[in-house]
Amino acid sequence: MKNKIKNICVIDDDKIYQYLTQRVISDTHLIKGIELFSNGLDAINYLETNSLDKKKLPDIILLDLFMPVMDGWSFLKNFTAIQTKLAKKIPIYIVSSSIDPIDIQKSKSIVSVTDFIVKPITKEAFLKIIKKVN
Template identity: 70%
Template sequence: MKNKINHICIIDDDRIYQYLAHKIISETNLVDEIDVFSNGLEAINFLKSAHSDKNKLPDIILLDLFMPVMDGWGFLKEYILIKPELVKKIPIYIVSSSIDPADIQKSKSIKNVTDFIVKPMTRESFVDIVGKFSKKVH
């Protein structure tokens, strides 16, 4: 696959997962820039500050559900409020250790959520995300 993503955003408080996800993504050579945020509030503040710059906004968001300060559900509520101000559409993939059917169903009922991936995210699942994204863009 030769399609690349310019910018991806990982929102997760688990430092080990941040490291592993960053490593998996980097090793695919499919992404130019990776931003990592430890909670939803940091990510929302970033999106607000970059709302009018297509180059600063991520192409894809990988979102954990359970974090301190602002969890994934809180992020999604805030995202829906700021979405009209963003100059590009950003697919959101929930990447969570939760296997609770209620969490999966709730996430799939939110139209801004593209898919739900149970941790750990593998190289294959990430390449699949990039492939789906590239088909929509190109």
């Protein structure tokens, strides 16, 4: 089966996590592009600017919950408001260090959230995401 996933968006303020996640994704040799954002506001602005360009929009978003400027919860609120204007449907996977059952339950109540993964993301977990989305 041909891989439909070409671009991934990682929204996380931790530079070390960004680097490690990039390595995990790159090591699969399945993804062409990785967009990195350190906060939800920059990511929302990017999505709004490229809302009609399917090639620039990510195929998957990996979202942290706890970041400065705009956290993951605020990102999800803003994403919900703009998602119908986006040229394609984008599944969101929350990747967080939180193991709080309240965070996990809250994320599952948000329609645009596909799953909740506890950090760090492993190659195996990433390959499961790819398989599920494809």
